[in-house]
Amino acid sequence: MDPRTSAQDVMRCDLCETAVVQMHCDTCLVNLCTACVGKHMISDESKDHKVVKFQSRKSTPLCPGCTTHSKERCEMYCNQCDIPVCVYCITSDQHLGHKILPLIQVCVEKKEKIINERNELNETIYPTYQDIASDVQNRMSQLEKEYGDLSTAITKHGEDWHREIDKLVKKLKAEVDEMKNTQLQTLQKHLDKINKKMSDIKDEIDSVDIALDTNDMSKLFSAESNIKIYRSLPHKIMPSLPQFIPGKIEADQVSKLFGSLSSSSLSLNKHGYGMTTPQKSPEAGFSPPVKQLLDEPETVTTIVTGYRSLYIVACLNEEEIWTRGNDSTMKLYSINQGSLKSITTKSGNKPTDIAVTKSGDLVYTDYSDRTVNIVKNEKIEEVIRLQNWSPLGVCSTSSGDLLVIMYSDDFTQTKVVSYSGSTEKQTIQFDGKGQPLYSGGYYRYITENRNLDICVSDLGAKAVVVVNQAGKLRFRYTGHTPAPKNKSFNPRGITTDSQSHILTADSYNNCVHIIDQDGQFLRYIDCGLSEPWGLCIDTNDNLFVAHTKNKTEVIIKIKYMYIK
Template sequence: MDPSTSAQDVMRCDLCETSVVQVYCKTCHINLCRACMGEHVFDDLSKPHKIVDFKDRKSTLLYPGCTSHAKEQCEMYCKQCDIPVCLCCLASKHHLGHEFSKVLQIVDEKKDNIIKEKNELNDAIYPTYQDIASDVQNRMSQLEKEYGDLSTAITKHGEDWHREIDKLVQKLKAEVDEMKNTQLQTLQKHLDEINKTMSDIKEEINSVETAIDTNDLSELFSFKSNVPRFINLPHKIIPLLPKFIPGKIHQEELSKLFGALSPSSLTSDKNGYSMKTTQKSPEAGSSAPVKQMLDEPETVTTIYTGYGELYKVACLSDEEIWTSGLNSTMKLYSINQGSLLKSITTKSGNRPYDIAVTKSGDLVYTDYSNRTVNIVKNEKIEEVIRLQNWGPHGVCSTSSGDLLVIMDSDDYKQTKVVRYSGSTEKQTIQFDDKGEPLYFFDIYIKYITENRNLDICVSDIEAKAVVVVNQAGKLRFRYTGHTSAPKNKPFDPLGITTDSQSHILTADNSNNCVHIIDQDGQFLRYIECGLSVLWGLCTDTNDNLLVAQIGNKQVKKIKYLQ
């Protein structure tokens, strides 16, 4: 039969080459029909032929072939030479006086070592790189804040000098931006390298698992570990900020007297990180300063929005918030002054189901009716994602710049979370390890956020639960409320957000309160503060909570951490 035309042909007996294969000889590793089985066995009675059904052939371990003796299998292992050997090798002079073990005994030892390496990759090395990536991201966020403070100081000093020194102020601020961008680019490159290594670690884990599961012992013995490559951790890059040194006002030598920026720099500390141990500590997953909760949360300010029904709030900064409600208009408000700064109308005229702010400060919104996710750049709306047969509900921007979107199928029979980089789908989260749906199928809106430990948190009102999975999409826990709810009503989670302590905060509409749980799902406390028919939540960089109240159209800013 021509091999080029036989791709779809059934497997044939290796002896007669005509009958369909039915059995398999484990000893000789050949396929046989039942008619040829007897001929094969009696053709060579020197071997103990082991005949099994063809479908059971894969359960047979494939011993390595001997490189010195053709057609012989290596069932023993020479410890001095560190190689598999056959029975003929044992009788030869080459291994005279050597110590031997059965191959299967060595296989067990090697698999034990590989499993240990897999555990080290999963439990220590990869989590360490996760922490390093989180540390770099936190430093980048802190760098943004501190450079912002630096720019503010320069601006305040420049106000005293009036128009004569405006150009100088702008020049110095440009230098600040250039220094900031240079350091951020360096940190971003560092982060990209870390993420690349993390990806390599995942590939190594897959290779290890393949080696563990293989029946091909030749492949097993050829397995080479790459773990040492990942043990040497990257240097810790610590940005050193310049200082602004103000001078006294003097008409002469204006540039010198106004002040100058000290040079900025980045240092690299190879001992800055340490390998994560498999033992959990209270500090695991968080490098932010520990903040204690106030005995009684307090309302800082209230912003009246004028919506018919107010649903969502998203922080642009510590001074400005985006809001959305039942109509198609999204409004930007000043928190301190309570004044309307800007309005944006959705491209389709539909109301936005959810809003979020990206790392770069752009507004993102979902249009459920139009099946799109959109971004507002310079007051122009761009369609980022268009879905087919799915409607987007909640959206959030992650620490890596991706978008997480939770969506329902048009027939309301499926719900899933999808991670996008731009418009490219990177990850889908839909089922648990048992193949069961993670999220309830319904038409009710669901909201989503990312925690500082990269967990993905979804408020599922129909399931009456907050569903939390890790970055890989594996279920960590479901929080279904607390028995001491203020009104003793069922848990109705809506808006959801997180803070610098990795707390998860979710609005409970039926009990007019906010639940605070830790990153492992343990209940901590309620926030009430006179809240009524609350819906959307967000936190600013100082861990103040902003709550959108649907009934009275107000956003409350609440302080709950010291």
């Protein structure tokens, strides 16, 4: 076997191809034996050959050749021109006054940067993409299951319909049989009476025939028929059959009665994924668990307040709720300890609406004073002062901005304005056809949904108006039929939960409506509510409702969802 071609052989010199490699030229990247080093050094005298031991190969930095001075190597770097330079370049006027650095220093910094970027790719970015791929795969698997559950639910609903139709058919056929038997029995009795009379008539005829056949005159004179009785014929009974009037089958009505599917969507959230880090915090990558609505919502706690009229509630946390009644004082209540503290508005006016920011500060609007204010460490700061407009509802967004709904002094215009601090960022007032999105009027409440939609309860329009983040109208929800009290939809307080459900209080029908993010009605919550007004939801998706119970203003905590 030729040792030079054996897979088990050691490396050989690139020049003689026989001797074992002992040296290496870092300049030419050539492997050499000791005997061939001299030959290689004189083979190209234009180069500055850097010959090192084979084990130390690539340890000598190989400087690039100068593009201006062909026989020179660039061992320096012009920071201003961002190019390697040789000693002759440095002395030229082209780089006069420029900052010149050793090329090796620049390379070390460049190498360090590349190493850091490689480490980021290897330790952070690639694992993040692995997590994203896993997340997408999990979502696909979840979709398969949930769409399967959806198909099963539709099939089961269809079976329920078939059972109900079979029951109805059976009931109608039983009614037909009962009507038939009743009429047949009546006719049979009538027939029996007729047959009896026919028998009597036959006997009468036989008696007359006997009298006529005798020559006994006395018998003839004594014979007398009852023909007058038989001349009065029996009544004619005409059965009247019932008619089957089939209901008109209209596809759209059947679809409406049977049920329909809300639209599906795939939303693109540019900030939906967070970068995976080697030391991940417990909160990183958190996504809310999938929850389902309870068949029967249940009241967990009742908090009795001292208000004569209670309107608005805003959750500070799972245990504490800010409230607004019919005076200038806003009170913080604890589920377990009752009233904790009170804040009076700066102007002494009654606040119009209240909300809690992401940082836990209280925000309130002052309609009479035309201001939006924030309470920090129990000190009130004016954030916004309006001109020719008065603020109504307010909410704090996921980005920390404020959304304020307001209407003009002449009561003809209503708009939503987004603020970053006191700076106006966006105004939402008209739809794509230039028509007003909102009606005029006093009671307007606002919230931001998890998908960043802006939801407004518009009492004047008797609707919930939902626009997307860009202010484009998505839908108007005008209530559901039948309503619990069969009264018109009267929306008041509004809030949203972790599943992007929209909840709004309906004070006329003594209930809370739950709709999905596309405006499809899901169900009512009543729980014995009376004139519900303010709503808020804590981080565990518990619903708090301000309402009147036995002429007492209370807050009730309602559990209406469970983790799937």
